[in-house]
Amino acid sequence: MARRTKRLAKLKLSQLYSFGLCHRSPYDDDQWRIGRVFRQVYVNDPDKYELEGLTYPLNGVSTTKYTVVTFVPKSLFEQFRRVANFYFLVCGILALTPLAPYTAVSAWSLVPLCITVVLTMAKEGYEDWRRKQQDDELNNRIVKVHSGNGNFEETKWNNIMVGDVVKVEKDNFFPADLILFSSNYSDGICYVETMNLDGETNLKVKQALEVTLDLNEDTKFSNVRQKIECEDPNANIHSFVGTMNWEGQEYPLSPQQLLPRDSKLRNTEFIYGAVIFTGHDTKVMRNATDPASKRSKIEKKMDKTIYFLMFSLLIIALLGSVLFGIWTKEDLKDGAMKRWYLRPDATTIYYDPKRADLTSFFHLLTALMLYSYFIPISLYISIEIVKILQAGFINNDIKMYDKESNEPTHARTSNLNEELGMVDTILSDKTGTLTCNMMEFIKCSIAGTAYGQGVSEVEKAMAMRKGARLDADIENGDHKEKKIDEGPHVKGFNFEDPRIMNGNWIHEPNKDIIRDFFRLLTICHTCVPQVDEIGKVSYESESPDEAAFVIAARELGFEFYSRSQKHITVHERDLIRNVFQERKYEVLNILEFTSSRKRMSVIVKEPEGRILLLIKGADSEIFKRLGPGGRKFEEETRQHINEYSDSGLRTLVLAYRVLDEKDYKGFAEKFHAAKVCVSADRCVKIEEAADSIEKDLHLLGATAVEDKLQKGVPECIDKLAKAGIKIWVLTGDKMETSINIG
Numbered sequence: 001m002a003r004r005t006k007r008l009a010k011l012k013l014s015q016l017y018s019f020g021l022c023h024r025s026p027y028d029d030d031q032w033r034i035g036r037v038f039r040q041v042y043v044n045d046p047d048k049y050e051l052e053g054l055t056y057p058l059n060g061v062s063t064t065k066y067t068v069v070t071f072v073p074k075s076l077f078e079q080f081r082r083v084a085n086f087y088f089l090v091c092g093i094l095a096l097t098p099l100a101p102y103t104a105v106s107a108w109s110l111v112p113l114c115i116t117v118v119l120t121m122a123k124e125g126y127e128d129w130r131r132k133q134q135d136d137e138l139n140n141r142i143v144k145v146h147s148g149n150g151n152f153e154e155t156k157w158n159n160i161m162v163g164d165v166v167k168v169e170k171d172n173f174f175p176a177d178l179i180l181f182s183s184n185y186s187d188g189i190c191y192v193e194t195m196n197l198d199g200e201t202n203l204k205v206k207q208a209l210e211v212t213l214d215l216n217e218d219t220k221f222s223n224v225r226q227k228i229e230c231e232d233p234n235a236n237i238h239s240f241v242g243t244m245n246w247e248g249q250e251y252p253l254s255p256q257q258l259l260p261r262d263s264k265l266r267n268t269e270f271i272y273g274a275v276i277f278t279g280h281d282t283k284v285m286r287n288a289t290d291p292a293s294k295r296s297k298i299e300k301k302m303d304k305t306i307y308f309l310m311f312s313l314l315i316i317a318l319l320g321s322v323l324f325g326i327w328t329k330e331d332l333k334d335g336a337m338k339r340w341y342l343r344p345d346a347t348t349i350y351y352d353p354k355r356a357d358l359t360s361f362f363h364l365l366t367a368l369m370l371y372s373y374f375i376p377i378s379l380y381i382s383i384e385i386v387k388i389l390q391a392g393f394i395n396n397d398i399k400m401y402d403k404e405s406n407e408p409t410h411a412r413t414s415n416l417n418e419e420l421g422m423v424d425t426i427l428s429d430k431t432g433t434l435t436c437n438m439m440e441f442i443k444c445s446i447a448g449t450a451y452g453q454g455v456s457e458v459e460k461a462m463a464m465r466k467g468a469r470l471d472a473d474i475e476n477g478d479h480k481e482k483k484i485d486e487g488p489h490v491k492g493f494n495f496e497d498p499r500i501m502n503g504n505w506i507h508e509p510n511k512d513i514i515r516d517f518f519r520l521l522t523i524c525h526t527c528v529p530q531v532d533e534i535g536k537v538s539y540e541s542e543s544p545d546e547a548a549f550v551i552a553a554r555e556l557g558f559e560f561y562s563r564s565q566k567h568i569t570v571h572e573r574d575l576i577r578n579v580f581q582e583r584k585y586e587v588l589n590i591l592e593f594t595s596s597r598k599r600m601s602v603i604v605k606e607p608e609g610r611i612l613l614l615i616k617g618a619d620s621e622i623f624k625r626l627g628p629g630g631r632k633f634e635e636e637t638r639q640h641i642n643e644y645s646d647s648g649l650r651t652l653v654l655a656y657r658v659l660d661e662k663d664y665k666g667f668a669e670k671f672h673a674a675k676v677c678v679s680a681d682r683c684v685k686i687e688e689a690a691d692s693i694e695k696d697l698h699l700l701g702a703t704a705v706e707d708k709l710q711k712g713v714p715e716c717i718d719k720l721a722k723a724g725i726k727i728w729v730l731t732g733d734k735m736e737t738s739i740n741i742g
């Protein structure tokens with residue numbers, strides 16, 4: 001504990017002077033360090049850092065624009081970047097000199113400017129103070145940290161250091177980027193909500209390495225000394241490369257073990273983890289951009305107007321001064337003052353009757369001041385007040401109040417109100433934003449036969465449009481819709497086909513392929529089952545599509561029951577004896593899904609001893625990998641996929657391959673070597689290894705899943721379209737599917 005305190009004190013001192021001057025840690029250039037193993041973390045071994053000369057930043061974060069020291073100069077600078085403010089400052093200063101055309105009220109010309117500047121600075125300061133409070137709230141949160149000899153003590157987030165072992169409890173946020181060691185589940189999984197990072201609401205499953213699984217308070221963390229090597233801090237939340245040295249062996253670390261700061265522990269009592277990135281090094285902070293001063297179009301336009309006014313003012317003043325100069329010269333030549341009203345008196349100090357040019361110059365300065373009301377300083381104040389009032393109106397608009405969630409609109413920054421009226425294009429995510437992200441298994445094509453009699457929303461809409469002129473038809477349609485919805489309904493499953501339901505599939509001609517199809521759905525995924533007291537299974541899944549698949553398989557008699565690091569257990573209905581039979585598959589490898597791979601596969605050993613590669617993915621990826629003997633149903637399947645995408649359904653193609661011992665051995669070696677490789681081309685090597693085995697596939701069929709549009713989306717888009725607003729939607733779906741949903 002004493003050592004810890006010493007290190008903490010040192011770190012704090014070393015960072016004190018950089019406080020407020022540099023928010024980012026010294027590694028600025030993220031790009032070249034991604035994937036490079038550079039950082040060394042000594043878990044539970046604070047002495048090592050000093051020996052190796054490593055310093056990492058503290059965990060406290062600051063997101064403020066200003067600090068106490070920089071507030072006045074920095075915000076003054078911001079203020080006087082506004083042209084008008086600067087102009088009035090110059091005029092105000094000149095007005096204090098004897099050049100001023102007016103005397104008694106000279107000082108007053110600075111008053112409006114001061115009011116504007118002080119008010120705006122106060123607003124800035126207040127907003128920054130709010131940010132500071134948020135930071136403080138975060139930095140002072142409490143977490144349990146290992147303090148030597150197996151005890152955990154409560155500490156503020158602020159005081160956490162790289163290499164600390166922390167214990168995070170249910171529904172709490174992770175204080176820094178952690179490597180998961182163990183959790184209350186025996187297989188070391190935990191569920192994480194990454195809402196604050198990527199806005200996704202579905203839980204992600206993280207899994208500890210097998211070697212660290214049984215670390216807990218009883219086995220005394222004090223005996224644990226490990227070295228973790230990993231990539232340098234970077235902003236990429238989806239990637240992580242590292243290795244852990246455990247009792248002399250190297251184990252690869254992946255994003256599966258990374259618990260990022262600001263995500264939340266869910267459905268899990270507690271986890272233990274080691275801190276690898278702190279404070280501004282964490283992924284989430286690396287992603288944060290500095291709070292920018294936003295300027296609306298109106299403000300920019302106002303600046304232009306003011307430039308124009310200034311220009312006119314200058315012309316007018318110049319004209320006057322030049323004429324004044326010429327006339328003065330004439331007067332001087334004549335020697336007699338023709339224009340008696342221009343004659344100097346005691347108050348005009350700078351009137352030099354002998355130098356017309358000088359006189360004319362001073363006249364110019366005076367004129368500039370005299371005409372300065374040409375530029376309305378009140379313009380900014382009026383606009384500021386108008387905006388604040390507008391924000392009030394927006395917040396109180398009953399039409400923008402949602403009764404269900406009891407949420408009114410909230411104008412978070414009044415600076416940008418008028419921009420709302422100038423939107424001409426909306427960029428939107430599709431899944432989960434426009435659609436419900438509730439996938440329902442509705443159809444499938446197995447061995448060239450299409451199953452599933454359900455009607456998708458898109459099909460209904462098309463039918464409605466065709467018969468739109470007959471009002472009666474629409475009413476009928478509505479009736480039918482209601483009737484379908486009334487039946488007993490399993491969430492995620494909207495499949496109806498007597499040919500394969502209730503065990504009838506056994507009478508189908510291609511029953512073996514149907515069985516393999518559903519077996520694939522129960523095995524090839526990354527869902528995690530949760531069994532409650534009465535033995536009912538529910539699933540947690542990162543991908544809602546996969547949840548729909550395992551639910552569908554369960555409804556059809558293939559129940560995915562449990563998962564450990566090495567095994568997947570399935571309960572299959574034995575149709576002859578009508579009992580559930582357990583099948584245990586040994587999981588040899590998982591070749592993960594990524595958006596660029598557009599597919600995922602698992603390699604398992606069946607109870608009978610065969611080694612299978614099971615794969616599912618986008619049609620574009622799977623069809624081209626089919627072997628010559630595996631293309632039997634290709635024609636029909638393609639046809640069905642086209643029909644499904646025309647109905648706006650999300651499709652995936654399923655296939656498998658039987659591997660012989662030798663093939664698999666060769667692959668396994670290559671794959672392991674790629675995985676523990678710590679250089680930047682690790683991903684490339686993994687990709688190559690995967691590519692080498694995912695070929696010569698046998699086609700099984702395809703699935704079709706429906707993701708309904710959220711309530712009100714069509715109406716909303718319709719209104720936006722009528723207002724002439726273009727809408728761009730981002731999706732990874734098949735083109736036809738997206739077009740038809742569109």
Ligand SMILES: Nc1ncnc2c1ncn2[C@@H]1O[C@H](COP(=O)(O)OP(=O)(O)OP(=O)(O)O)[C@@H](O)[C@H]1O
Nearest residue numbers: 431543593595598599600616617618731732733734
């Ligand atoms: N779990 C999965 N297993 C195998 N392949 C998948 C899986 N999920 C998606 N795919 C395939 O990969 C492609 C890309 O999917 P991805 O999830 O990256 O898209 P996305 O950008 O998330 O789009 P959306 O938001 O609509 O899901 C999909 O078209 C699909 O064919």
Ligand SMILES: [Mg+2]
Nearest residue numbers: 431543732733
């Ligand atoms: Mg997706």
